[in-house]
Structures are given as C-alpha cells and as structure tokens.
Amino acid sequence: MVLFGQDGLCASCDKRIRAYEMTMRVKDKVYHLECFKCAACQKHFCVGDRYLLINSDIVCEQDIYEWTKINGMI
Known part of the structure; x- marks a missing residue:
C-alpha cells in the first residue's frame, strides 16, 4: 500500500x-x-494472499483455474 x-x-x-x-x-x-479484489469472487486481498494478474484482472489463488477456464485461457 x-x-x-x-x-x-x-x-x-x-x-x-x-x-x-x-x-x-x-x-x-x-x-x-x-x-x-478478485475479479471472480470479489474478495479483497490481505497481506500474504496469493493471486494472479491476468491483463488488468486480479484473480485469487482459489479462483485461478475456473477464471482461466471461463475466459477461454485453457
């Protein structure tokens, strides 16, 4: 921050x-x-949370697979 x-x-x-x-x-x-916050579940991140930056979208570790699948990335 x-x-x-x-x-x-x-x-x-x-x-x-x-x-x-x-x-x-x-x-x-x-x-x-x-x-x-996560583009998939809208959860705000805390210190130490893991995420992936996809273009300008931030996706939490729990939602990465589903997010990439829905958006045609896998």
Missing part, C-alpha cells in the same frame, strides 16, 4: 486516482484500494 504520488487511472475501474490516495501496485498496474 503506497501513496500514488501523481494523478492517473485505476487499472480496474478506469477512474481517476488522485496523488494523495492510497493505492496498490502490481507490476505497472495501479489500483484503488477498494478495486484491489
């Missing part, structure tokens, strides 16, 4: 992130804290 530091767009909702907002970063993607 970090301050964004500059205005930009959330990789999940495409809404503006203001420089003073707390954010989550994954590689080159930045998310509002409330948007940093």
